[in-house]
Amino acid sequence: MDASLFTVQPAGPEPIYRQIVEQLRRLIAGGQLGAGDALPSVREVAGFHVINPMTVSRAYSLAEAEGLLERLRGKGMVVASTSRSSQSEASRLAMLEPSLQALVRQSRELELPAERVLRRLTTLLEDEP
Amino acid sequence: MDASLFTVQPAGPEPIYRQIVEQLRRLIAGGQLGAGDALPSVREVAGFHVINPMTVSRAYSLAEAEGLLERLRGKGMVVASTSRSSQSEASRLAMLEPSLQALVRQSRELELPAERVLRRLTTLLEDEP
DNA sequence: CTATCTGTATTGTTGTATTAATACACATGG
DNA sequence: CCATGTGTATTAATACAACAATACAGATAG
Structure with a gap:
């Protein structure tokens, strides 16, 4: 299947297993994953x-355990x-709030004008995926 | 001194010592900390x-080791x-890039329109520190 | 039935983050 | 000199994250 569903950074400070859970939360909340959709197998993602x-x-x-996924025994x-x-x-939008606040804090530590940050983010957001 | 210089989240996934180093990098790059400025003592921050x-x-x-600080023996x-x-x-702005890109990725996973994200960030940035 | 796919339980090892409790070397004010 | 303030080295203990290597239970296609 599509093992590239997830983006994983093994070198990052965030534990890998938590990176995956958080992405699942967002992909489901956003509708890119709908009820009943099959996920890539454990061995596939790992490989x-x-x-x-x-x-x-x-x-x-x-x-x-969080109620996001269901386990079909023998299937996946x-x-x-x-x-x-x-x-x-x-x-x-509420799920994005922590990242937004972290960004604001860092911008202030760097003494960056709001406009500069907003313009750069606009560019990044409007680039095609 | 000002032990509240740093914001520390002991419960966060990011190691505490790295949280502090990254804030130092930004506070110095932004000019809030200038050459020769004394830092709060180890015991002060810890307390x-x-x-x-x-x-x-x-x-x-x-x-x-990174060249950000100098150690004055016996002083601080x-x-x-x-x-x-x-x-x-x-x-x-380049130092903010990783956080910006993480935000963009999360926004896409949540299928949030760029305008919604930008407007929320504008509000947060313009709130007084 | 058999092979092959699912997820998972188990055990052990490695590396790291944090805490705790001392102890030391150095500088400074009284 | 001495008390007090720096940062730091040391040792031990605890917890967590990730890996490695197996083995097992269930489903399914052939």
Whole structure:
């Protein structure tokens, strides 16, 4: 399947298993993953990103405990039917709040004018994916 | 002194000592800390944030190895004279790039319109410090 | 039935982050 | 001199993250 669904930074400070769970939360909230959609297998993700299968399994297990995923024994993981995809824009914006506040703090430490930061972000956002 | 110079999140995924080093980099690049300025003592920062003095010491040592700080034996740490404060705006904006790109990635995962993100960031940036 | 795919449980090892409790070398004010 | 303030080295303990290597249980296609 599509093991490139996830972006993983093994060198980053954020634990890999948590990176995956957080991306799952956003992809489901945003509607790119809908109820019933199958996820790439543990071994597939691990092989693609050259990480340990158990690390992926841990992420999936946490996502299941959180109600994001459902485990179909012998088959694999799918997005849970109770997982409401396509949440309201306001609710999705709230999920971005921590990153926004971190950005504001760093901008102030760097004494960067708001306009400069906003213009750079505009450019990055408008570049095609 | 001003042990509140730093913002520390002991519960965060980012190691405390690295949080401190990164803030030092930005505060110096932005000019809020200039060459020769004295830093709050290890025990002061540790007491204020209720963390271990050795963790702060580790941050200061790394900052010294990086050329940001100078150690005055028996006195304390000061911003290094070779530490060029007030770097160019472009150079400071470059230090913000990783956080900006992380924000863009998360916005796309959440399927949030660029305008919504920009407007929220504008509000946060224009709120008084 | 068999091979192959799922996720997972288990055990052990490695590296790192943090805390704790001392102890030391150096500088400074009284 | 002495008390007090610097930063730091040391040792031990704890916790966590990731890896490695197996092995198992269930589903499914042939």
